[in-house]
Amino acid sequence: MRTPTRTPSVLGMTMTTTVDRSLRIGMVGYAFMGAAHSQAWRNAPSFFDLPLTPKMAAICGRNAEAASAVAGRFGWESVETDWHALLRRSDVDLIDICTPGDTHAEIAIAALEAGKHVLCEKPLANSVAEAEAMTGAAEKAAESGVRSMVGFTYRRVPAISLAQRLVAQGRIGTVRNVRAQYLQDWIVDPEAPLFWRLRREVAGSGALGDIGAHIIDLVQFITGENITGLSALTATFIKERPLPESTSGLTGTSGTEMGEVTVDDAAVFISKLSGGGLATFEATRFATGRKNAIRIEINGSEGSLAFDFEDMNLLHFYDNNDEPETAGFRRILVTESVHPYVAGWWPPGHLIGYEHGFTHQVVDLVEDIANNRNPRPSFADGLRVQRILDAVETSADNQSTWMEIPA
Amino acid sequence: MRTPTRTPSVLGMTMTTTVDRSLRIGMVGYAFMGAAHSQAWRNAPSFFDLPLTPKMAAICGRNAEAASAVAGRFGWESVETDWHALLRRSDVDLIDICTPGDTHAEIAIAALEAGKHVLCEKPLANSVAEAEAMTGAAEKAAESGVRSMVGFTYRRVPAISLAQRLVAQGRIGTVRNVRAQYLQDWIVDPEAPLFWRLRREVAGSGALGDIGAHIIDLVQFITGENITGLSALTATFIKERPLPESTSGLTGTSGTEMGEVTVDDAAVFISKLSGGGLATFEATRFATGRKNAIRIEINGSEGSLAFDFEDMNLLHFYDNNDEPETAGFRRILVTESVHPYVAGWWPPGHLIGYEHGFTHQVVDLVEDIANNRNPRPSFADGLRVQRILDAVETSADNQSTWMEIPA
C-alpha cells in the first residue's frame, strides 16, 4: 500500500501527469462481482494518477446477450463467450476472474501460463490442492514478470488500511485479543432458494468461504500475524431449500422442488495468533438484521482498534497512552486526505461506499505491475486463507479437534 | 421521485430494456462539482435503466488545459472554453452548470432561451432578483418542454428520500419540532486562505448559502411544509485571512497578504413551519471535528425521524404506535432493494457514498425529461430557498427582527 505518496488528482492541485502506456483488461464473469470490477476499472484512472491506463478490452461470459448488456453498460470494448478465446487474445494483458470458485484454478493457471497478469476473486479456490497449484503457477509466472493478486478487496477500505498502518506503527502494541465477525442475514428465510452459493460443488463452502475468508484475511493483514492453530464448529440450520427457478447475484425466486444444502450456514472458531494472542471468528448468514456487518476488534497492550463495515468510513482507536482523564475510543472519520486512498476522492466528511474498495484494489494492482512488484494479497496469501478454511472444516468434522496451521 | 417502480438493472433480473434515444450533455465547470457531476452522468446509465442515454458531449472551462484533463478522465467527448459557444452547439441538449453562484443566472437564462434543458448547482443564484429572473425563464421555457432543475443533491440520498416518503405517508403525523444542522470545520484554522467561497461577490454568502441552503431545502422537502417566518443571527469569527496563492476545490495554500472575509462563518435561525411546528437551523464552518455533518431530526405527533450525513446510509425512525415495551428508534440501514434508488446498486449492507446522490439526481432528471415532466427541485424551489437565505441575512443585519416569508 503506497497510498500516502499518491498524487491526488481531480480535486487536488496537480493534473499534469502524462500517461502513455495502457494495460488491457479481459474480465471473465459479469454478475455481482463483474459489475463491481467493471466500475473499478473505469473509475481508477478517473480519480487516481496511474502509471498505466487500464483499457477495458473484453468481457467474457457464456451468455452472450447478458455479457453484451454489461459490456454496453460499463464500456467493455468487446465480448467473448469462451474464456479460452479470451486468453488467446494478444490485445489483453490482464485477466480478471469474477466467476464462482470452482473455475478459478483452471482459468487462473491457464492465464498465467499464457503470460497474462491475473486478478482473481476470493476465495482463491475451492480446495487447498487447487490453491497450491495456483500459487505454484503464480510464483513461476512472477519470475518472468507476470503478476497475480487475489481479490480480498476489504483490505482496501480506507479504515481497514489505516488500521493496518497503525498496528504496523506499533500504536496498539502487542496484540492480545481479536474478535472478528462477518454477519449477514441473507438466507434467514427458509424459503429462500438453493442459490449456487449453497452448493458445495460450486461454492466450495458456505458462509465459511464466502465471508469467513474475508475476516481471516483481514485479521492476518491488519495484525501482520498468522493464525497458527484453531478449533471450529459449523452448522447448517436449514438442511433443504427449494430449488431456484431463477437467480441473479444474491436474489432469486424459488421453485417447488427441494434440494439439499451442502454447505455451512455458519462457522465459528477459536484460534491462536503467531504473536501469542487469542482470536475468535464467526461467519454466519443467519444474523437476522445484520446485512453486511464485518466487525473486527483488536486489543493490544498499547491500544485497541474497532471496525464495523456497516459504518465503513469509521475506525475506532483507543490509545492507552492518552491521559486517563480524556482517554476514549476515537471515532476517526476516515475521509481526510492523509488517510489511505482518500486523497483521490472527495473532501473530508464526504463518504465513500462499498465499490470504492475495488477501485483501490485496481489502483494498487496497476501500480505494482508498472513498478514490477508482486502485488499483495498474493496467491500465496490466498493459499494461506485456503488452508485455514480447510482446517476449519476438518476441525468441525472431527469434534472441534485442534488443527495446527503450518507457517 | 419514482424510484420504487424503477427496474433494477445490472444486479437484478431484467436487462432487456432497449434504449434508443440519447440526451447530449454540456457541462460548465470542472472542479469539485464538475467531478461529481461527471461521475453521475457516466454512472447513471450503467446502474439504472434510463429512457434516454446521456452522452457526455462537451465540458466547458476557461482553462483549456484543466478542462481537457477532466474531459480525459471522465470521457467528455469535447472541450469548450467559452460557455456561449457551448450554448450555440446544436449537439447539446442539456446544460449542466457547476460554476460558482455569481455566474448561474446569466448562463442558465441564456441556456433556457437557447432551448437547452438546465441542471444548475445550488444555491440557485446569489440574489433573490437573479433567482426570480431564472425562475421566470424556467417557467417560460417549460411551456415549450424545456426542463430545469436545481441541484439540491442531498434530496437523493436514499435515507433522505425514505424520510420524505415516510412523512408523506403520515408515519410521523403532524410535525412539531425540527432541528437541522449542517456542521463543517473546514476553515477553523485562521491561517486557511481566503477562498472564493469566503468572498461575497463570488459566493453570495458564506456558510449560509453554501451549506445552510441544503438544510433549508431538505427540511422543506422532507416535511412537505414551508418556512413561513424566521429570526436569525450570523457571525464572522475570523475577519481577515491570508489571500490565497493557489486553491483548488476546498484546499489551498496561503500567501502573505491579508484580505477581508466578506461572508458569514456561521448562521443560525429559528422559524415557524406552515404546519405550525417550530424549526431551528444552524450552518457553520466552525464545528471543530464535524466534517460534513448534515443532521436533521423531525418530531411529529406519531413518530420521529433522525438523519446524520456522517452515517448517510442510516435513517432513524421512531414509531409512536409501536407497543411501549419494544418501542425505540429503529436504525434503518437504507440499503434494501425496497428503499429509494437502492435497487440499482449493491446487495443489502453494501454501502453507497456521497457521489451516488448525484447519480440519482441525473436519473430522475433524465426520466423527467423523457416523460415531459417538470423536475423537482425546480427553479421555483430554488427561489424559495433564496428568499429564505435573503431573509436570514436581513434579519441578522437588523437585530434578529422577525421576517415573514411569502408563501
Add this chain to the structure above:
Amino acid sequence: MRTPTRTPSVLGMTMTTTVDRSLRIGMVGYAFMGAAHSQAWRNAPSFFDLPLTPKMAAICGRNAEAASAVAGRFGWESVETDWHALLRRSDVDLIDICTPGDTHAEIAIAALEAGKHVLCEKPLANSVAEAEAMTGAAEKAAESGVRSMVGFTYRRVPAISLAQRLVAQGRIGTVRNVRAQYLQDWIVDPEAPLFWRLRREVAGSGALGDIGAHIIDLVQFITGENITGLSALTATFIKERPLPESTSGLTGTSGTEMGEVTVDDAAVFISKLSGGGLATFEATRFATGRKNAIRIEINGSEGSLAFDFEDMNLLHFYDNNDEPETAGFRRILVTESVHPYVAGWWPPGHLIGYEHGFTHQVVDLVEDIANNRNPRPSFADGLRVQRILDAVETSADNQSTWMEIPA
C-alpha cells in the same frame, strides 16, 4: 467543584476520617424531587467522606400520610405538615425545598431569615421579581454565614463536570458554536391530563422553565460565559387537555372536563455568548421518542465537546491538536477514578445513574457549608437563568424581538 481532592471512601484505601459534626436537614416536598433528594441525603455520607454528617431530621408535606410514608421509606426522623413549623425548629440547620416553583420564594426567604441554609430546587422562582428578592435575601444571609444553593443538579453529572473542567483548562479554545437541546415526549399524547406543570400559576412556564432552565444553566456553567442576548419562539401545540382525576409526579389519569394549557409546550431561541459565539437552544416536551435527552455540543477553536443525557456516563471530546491521521471524537467513559465524583463510586465501567447527580450536589453543598464557602450555583446564578427565561417569553410574545440580557 473540588472533587479531585476528595478522598475515596468505601471502595478506596482510607476510611479513617473522623466525622464529629452533623448537619440537620428539613425537607419540604416529597414527590419526584423529594425522593431524589432523600436518596441523596442518605447516600452522600455512605459513599463520600464528608466534613459534616447530614441527619435527615424532618420531612414536611401538607398530606401527613403521604409525607409519613416517604419518611418511613427513606429514614426521615420526623414529619411536619406546615413549613412554618419546620422553620421554627431549632434542630434543623438546612431547608431543602422540593416544592413547585410558586412556593419557592416565600419558603426560601423565610428560611434564610430564620438562619437556615437553603437548597432550593430549580427554577429558582416563577418570576424575576421573586428571584431578585430571593437573591437579595441570600446575599444578606451569606454575610452571617448562611449558605444557599439552587438545584441545577445536572452540573454534577460527572461527564458535565468533566466538560466544564476541560473548557476551563482551555482544551477547546474559544467557544464558537453551541447547540443545546432538552428533549422529552412526556405529553405528546393529547389525552394526557392537565398536570400542575402545565398551569402557569403553579409552574411559571412550561418546557421553558422546567427543562429549558437546565440547558441554559448548563451552557453558562460549562462555557463559563453568559448569554448576552436572544431572540425566541414558543409554541403550545395542544391548547386544551382533560383535567386530571389524579396525578403523581409525571404520571396521572385524565378526567372528562377540559382545561386550558397556559404554558409553552416548546421553546426555542438563538443567542449570543459573552465570548462572541452563537448558541441555539431548544426545550420541548413533544420530541416523540426522546425521553430525557439533554444534548449539549460545544465547538471551540481548539476542540469540541458533546454530551447526551441518554448516555449520561459518556462525554465526547474532539482535540483539534491530535494528529490528523488519528483525530476523532473520543468516547470518554466517565467512570475513572480521576473523573469528577467517580472515586466515591464503583470501579471503571460500572455506570452510575440519574440520582447520583443529586448525591454529588449534597456532597458539594455540605463541603461548602463546612468550609464557609458560598456554594454554586448560587441564587444569583438562578436569577441569571430566570432573567433569560423571562427574556425568552418576552421575545416570543413580541415577534421574536431581540432581548439584551444585562450582565
Add this chain to the structure above:
Amino acid sequence: MRTPTRTPSVLGMTMTTTVDRSLRIGMVGYAFMGAAHSQAWRNAPSFFDLPLTPKMAAICGRNAEAASAVAGRFGWESVETDWHALLRRSDVDLIDICTPGDTHAEIAIAALEAGKHVLCEKPLANSVAEAEAMTGAAEKAAESGVRSMVGFTYRRVPAISLAQRLVAQGRIGTVRNVRAQYLQDWIVDPEAPLFWRLRREVAGSGALGDIGAHIIDLVQFITGENITGLSALTATFIKERPLPESTSGLTGTSGTEMGEVTVDDAAVFISKLSGGGLATFEATRFATGRKNAIRIEINGSEGSLAFDFEDMNLLHFYDNNDEPETAGFRRILVTESVHPYVAGWWPPGHLIGYEHGFTHQVVDLVEDIANNRNPRPSFADGLRVQRILDAVETSADNQSTWMEIPA
C-alpha cells in the same frame, strides 16, 4: 421475575401497603461487593413495596475496624468478626455471602444447615465438587423452606430482563447465533500487582470465573437454553507480577517482589446450545479501552437482540416481522414503567446504574422468600455454570478438546 405486577411505590400512585414482617440480614464481607449489597438492602424497601422488610442486622468481617466503618456508612446494626458467630445468631434470617470464592462453600453450607436463607456471590464456588455440595445442601434446605440464590446480578439489569422476556415470548424465534463477550482492561498494565483475583487458590480462576461466569449465566438465562458442549482456549499474557503492598477492591499498589500469576488473563470458547445454535464466548481482562463491556448478541429466526453493559439502559431489538422498508434495530431505552423493575425508579429517560441490579436482586429474593418460592438463579444454576467453567479449563488444558456438558 414477577416485576410487571409489582406495585410502583414512591413515584407512583399507591403507597398504602402495610408491611408487618421483617427479614433480618447478616452479611459476610465488606469490600466492593459488600458495598453493593449494602446499598441494595437499604434501597430495596425505599423504592419497592416488599412483603418483608429487610433489617440490616449485622455485618461480619475479620477486620473489625473496617467492618465497623462500613457498618456505620450503610446502617448495619452490629458487627461480627467471625462468621460462625454470625450464623449462631437467632436474630439473623439470611446470610449474604460477599467474600472471595474459596470461602463460599463452607459458609453457605453451614448457613443453610443453620436454617438461614443464603444469598451467595458468584461464582458459586471454586470447584465443581464444592458447587455440588452446596447445591445438595440448598436442595435439602429447601425442603424445610430455607431459600438460596446465587448472585448473578446482571440478570436483573432491566434491559437483560427484557431480553429474556422477549425471547420467552418467541419474539426472536429459534436461536441461531450467539456471541457473548465480557471485556475489561483492568490489568493491561504489567506492573499492576498480583491481586487476590490473580491467585488460583483464592479466586478459583481468572477472567473465566470472575467475568466469564456472568456471560455464561446470562446466555443461558436469556435464551432459556443450555450449553451442551464446548471447545476452549485460555491464555495468561503476563506470567509474573509484583506482589501487592496493599489492595482494596480492584485497585492497589505494587511492591518490588514478584509472584506468579496462576489464573487465566483471557478465556475463549465455542459451544453448542441445546436448541441447535452456535455460541461464542470471550472473557478477557486485556481488552484495552473496554472497562466493563458485557456484550451479548443473539440472532434468532424471527429477530435479534443486542446488549452492551457500557450502555446498560439500552436494549437493541430487531423484529424480522417489521415491514422491510422500516425494519431496523430498535434502540429501546429501557426506562419505561412497563419495563422490568423500572416502575420502582424514576420517570422515562432518567437512567439507572450498576448498583440498581443488586437492589432488584434483593427485591426478587425477598418476594420469593415471602411467597415460599425457590429463587433463581438457584445454586443448581450456579453449579451448571461451574461445570461449564470446569469444562473450559479442561478443554483448554487438553488442546481444546471437545467437552460435553451433562444436561
